Amino acid sequence: QVQLQESGPGLVKPSGTLSLTCAVSGGSISSTSWWSWVRQPPGKGLEWIGEIYHSGSTNYNPSLKSRVTISVDKSNNQFSLKLSSVTAADTAVYYCARVQAGFFGYWGQGTLVTVSS
């Protein structure tokens, strides 16, 4: 059973960079799956941020593309998210998830990131 666990700072200053890591256990990040980040502002719906394959290929949400970088660390079986120039609008619960043929089959528990000075 694949398990995902997000980690990173819970507070980021405005204009700073949000950095999160998702550790994958119970399976290899080098499997035939894409790995994604999804976020959810408090009380609101879900927004896909982007995805990465173990080869390093990425796809990003066009609305966030200029500020997002997703990378993979195969040696540690994890992948990471960086979101630059953050504002209060980036305050959200950030989830990592495994993509299976167009849907998100496994999710991390989520981590709340607040953008505030």
Added chain:
Amino acid sequence: EIVLTQSPATLSLSPGERATLSCRASQSVSSYLAWYQQKPGQAPRLLIYDVSNRATGIPARFSGSGSGTDFTLTISSLEPEDFAVYYCQQRTNWPPMYTFGQGTKLEIK
């Protein structure tokens, strides 16, 4: 970008009743249509994928149907644990993009 519109925004029903949730796409989508259940403080849980396939461990009272631009999640007889928020989600192949509906809150009447 394909927009998914879910209706109703809130659905008030009693345990034992049948729930019908709608998801309408702004243009025709492929079979990459999924449904998720989310309870407060929890991550979304996959219920249905590829329009009508139940995910592992999902009870048979959950079913999905539809094609083209109109999709439906049906819960045949509501159990107390089914009251939650439900999201539909689709994937486009090019450009690669995933979008979610805004959610339907299923609440106890």
